[in-house]
Amino acid sequence: MKNWTDLWLGYHKVNVKKADELYSKSVGKVYLEGFLEDESICANAIKELTHGLKQMIKVSVKIISNAGGEIEEENAVVIKKDDSIKKQGYRYQDNGKRITISAPDENGMLYGVFALLRNVAMQKERKADELCEPSNPLRMLNHWDNMDGSIERGYSGESFFFKNGKIMTGSRIVDYARMIASVGINGVVINNVNVKGAATYLISERYYLNVKKLAEIFGSYGISLYLSLNFAAPIEMGGMDSCDPLDENVILWWKNKVWEVFNHIPNLGGFLVKADSEGRPGPFTYGRTQAEGANMLADIVKEYDATIIWRCFVYNCTQDWRDTKTDRARAAYDNFKPSDGNYHENVVLQIKNGPMDFQIREPVSPLFGALSSTNEMLEVQIAQEYTGHQIDICYLIPMFKEILNFRTYCKDECDTVADVVSGRTFGNTCCGFSAVTNTGDDENWTGNDMAAANLYGFGRLAFNTELSAEEIAREWVKLTFNVSKEAEDVIVNILMNSREIYEEYTSPLGIGWMVTPQTHYGCSVDGYEYSRWGTYHRADHLGIGVDRTENGTGYVSQYFEPNASIFADVNKCPEELVLFFHHLPYTHKLHSGKTLIQHIYDTHFEGYERVLEMQKNLEGIKDELDQSVYDRVSGRMNLQVANAREWCDQVNSYFYRKSGIEDEKGRKIY
Numbered sequence: 130m131k132n133w134t135d136l137w138l139g140y141h142k143v144n145v146k147k148a149d150e151l152y153s154k155s156v157g158k159v160y161l162e163g164f165l166e167d168e169s170i171c172a173n174a175i176k177e178l179t180h181g182l183k184q185m186i187k188v189s190v191k192i193i194s195n196a197g198g199e200i201e202e203e204n205a206v207v208i209k210k211d212d213s214i215k216k217q218g219y220r221y222q223d224n225g226k227r228i229t230i231s232a233p234d235e236n237g238m239l240y241g242v243f244a245l246l247r248n249v250a251m252q253k254e255r256k257a258d259e260l261c262e263p264s265n266p267l268r269m270l271n272h273w274d275n276m277d278g279s280i281e282r283g284y285s286g287e288s289f290f291f292k293n294g295k296i297m298t299g300s301r302i303v304d305y306a307r308m309i310a311s312v313g314i315n316g317v318v319i320n321n322v323n324v325k326g327a328a329t330y331l332i333s334e335r336y337y338l339n340v341k342k343l344a345e346i347f348g349s350y351g352i353s354l355y356l357s358l359n360f361a362a363p364i365e366m367g368g369m370d371s372c373d374p375l376d377e378n379v380i381l382w383w384k385n386k387v388w389e390v391f392n393h394i395p396n397l398g399g400f401l402v403k404a405d406s407e408g409r410p411g412p413f414t415y416g417r418t419q420a421e422g423a424n425m426l427a428d429i430v431k432e433y434d435a436t437i438i439w440r441c442f443v444y445n446c447t448q449d450w451r452d453t454k455t456d457r458a459r460a461a462y463d464n465f466k467p468s469d470g471n472y473h474e475n476v477v478l479q480i481k482n483g484p485m486d487f488q489i490r491e492p493v494s495p496l497f498g499a500l501s502s503t504n505e506m507l508e509v510q511i512a513q514e515y516t517g518h519q520i521d522i523c524y525l526i527p528m529f530k531e532i533l534n535f536r537t538y539c540k541d542e543c544d545t546v547a548d549v550v551s552g553r554t555f556g557n558t559c560c561g562f563s564a565v566t567n568t569g570d571d572e573n574w575t576g577n578d579m580a581a582a583n584l585y586g587f588g589r590l591a592f593n594t595e596l597s598a599e600e601i602a603r604e605w606v607k608l609t610f611n612v613s614k615e616a617e618d619v620i621v622n623i624l625m626n627s628r629e630i631y632e633e634y635t636s637p638l639g640i641g642w643m644v645t646p647q648t649h650y651g652c653s654v655d656g657y658e659y660s661r662w663g664t665y666h667r668a669d670h671l672g673i674g675v676d677r678t679e680n681g682t683g684y685v686s687q688y689f690e691p692n693a694s695i696f697a698d699v700n701k702c703p704e705e706l707v708l709f710f711h712h713l714p715y716t717h718k719l720h721s722g723k724t725l726i727q728h729i730y731d732t733h734f735e736g737y738e739r740v741l742e743m744q745k746n747l748e749g750i751k752d753e754l755d756q757s758v759y760d761r762v763s764g765r766m767n768l769q770v771a772n773a774r775e776w777c778d779q780v781n782s783y784f785y786r787k788s789g790i791e792d793e794k795g796r797k798i799y
């Protein structure tokens with residue numbers, strides 16, 4: 130008996146009468162043309178189709194392989210090869226009787242099958258002709274799982290890959306692969322970017338067999354496995370005295386190591402590297418550039434068709450912020466822009482969405498679009514490290530939509546972040562979208578059942594960046610819960626408002642942080658973990674915010690025009706980011722006519738009130754949810770209420786004491 134849920138692949142029994150009219154007659158016979166029933170991905174697609182249809186509408190599927198020629202049967206599913214469709218895409222046609230899925234490869238075929246299952250589960254009206262080609266070539270999940278079973282920034286139990294230094298390869302991995310393949314994920318990094326302790330390196334004999342097993346399981350769902358590497362492996366593992374990327378002996382060590390790895394795990398997708406950051410070693414130690422470090426590895430893995438994913442989260446965490454020119458936000462651009470064009474073709478730079486670190490509100494990183502001759506990948510975090518730890522509900526897809534839609538102005542057109550990372554802007558093929566993921570070995574995978582909407586949503590969005598946040602939320606609710614339309618609306622509403630609410634009761638207007646150092650949950654207005662000097666908000670008794678204009682840190686100039694001028698002008702700067710870019714007096718008038726301090730008071734009181742309302746709405750649908758789901762979600766909701774209260778009180782009283790300005794509405798500030 131497995132002790133984990135099926136998330137959105139529960140295939141609830143659907144309203145049979147309606148489904149009968151809709152799908153049952155058409156899906157009993159499945160003709161395969163150009164795909165082999167026993168090829169691994171294809172076999173899994175058929176298995177899923179058979180299982181899903183049986184569960185939902187009690188149809189036993191008959192597979193007719195090597196169909197060929199004219200298929201006379203009108204009421205049927207036809208799955209056929211079509212090379213005119215973009216790699217990993219599919220076309221879904223439904224004339225009311227016959228459903229045709231055309232795809233150029235097995236991944237596309239698998240995604241087409243999942244689309245059919247989704248449509249049946251949602252009892253979607255028939256008649257369709259949709260070409261669904263992936264927006265992003267790479268659609269990846271990054272696990273920050275450690276070999277001892279712990280997960281860095283993990284809020285849903287322990288790792289399901291590793292336990293006490295061992296790798297697990299059981300049926301939970303298969304279920305996980307199914308789950309993420311169903312939303313179009315095609316790459317997964319299984320271990321933490323902070324690779325520590327040579328004895329636990331996955332690139333060693335003691336692990337190859339099981340890593341190979343994992344790679345095969347994922348491979349059978351069209352997903353490539355990647356591993357995080359420690360750049361200092363030649364020292365820590367090889368006993369050498371250097372890991373200088375230009376040292377011949379170091380290069381030789383890597384060549385041998387990589388040969389060994391691919392000899393055991395031929396279908397490995399490549400490696401992910403975090404270098405020169407937060408204590409991680411890297412090329413800077415030897416006076417080498419990030420490009421020299423990345424290219425050294427990329428040249429070695431090239432013959433295995435593999436990719437080096439190199440993170441741009443490179444900054445000096447011990448900077449002294451008392452100097453007003455010093456600015457961590459500048460780091461990614463300053464470190465990577467000068468070497469644009471120097472990266473080899475199988476290197477992709479993975480860039481965090483904002484210049485800081487996954488805050489509830491940040492501007493988009495100015496590196497997007499600035500690297501016109503380098504492969505770029507967008508990195509977001511669904512693990513909610515700073516956005517509620519999967520305790521507080523925070524549906525992040527609306528935020529990801531804003532990021533993807535941001536115009537970089539790197540060109541006159543086709544210049545949004547979505548365009549850049551999809552490869553459309555500069556013609557790259559090695560690029561895409563990745564997320565630091567939110568799963569663990571909790572029964573429901575994501576701690577808070579509602580947090581699974583972020584996993585589902587990330588995958589769906591990475592595959593199709595045109596989908597709306599609400600469309601995705603609704604799909605997820607329909608597939609996950611077997612509830613009435615009214616309850617569905619309640620959950621969709623909770624999700625759709627949750628990011629705004631979280632932002633209201635936490636840090637205001639783009640300033641970010643104010644979180645408890647190290648844990649990053651709960652309020653600590655002055656919290657700053659790296660030294661005793663800084664605060665992120667730079668508040669004093671007159672005002673708050675960081676001047677990032679030319680008069681301040683100069684960060685704004687990293688953007689293309691007109692973004693640079695817009696952010697630099699306090700009147701034009703999008704208000705939700707105004708404190709990220711400007712230091713303003715508490716009496717500054719916002720567009721609403723309110724003063725800055727009044728805005729802080731109002732949003733914090735309101736944020737808290739809205740959490741209470743959310744709690745009431747959840748209680749209202751109690752009877753429609755499984756008891757276990759309700760218990761988990763409502764238990765966390767109680768914690769969210771307490772958290773919001775705490776934030777509201779701490780932030781308001783801090784700024785009341787700093788500014789000495791009364792709340793206009795005379796509410797009690799503790």
Ligand code: GCU
Nearest residue numbers: 281282322323403407442486
């Ligand atoms: C954040 C996070 C770390 C993580 C780092 C990264 O700083 O707190 O735990 O290692 O991001 O993205 O590498």
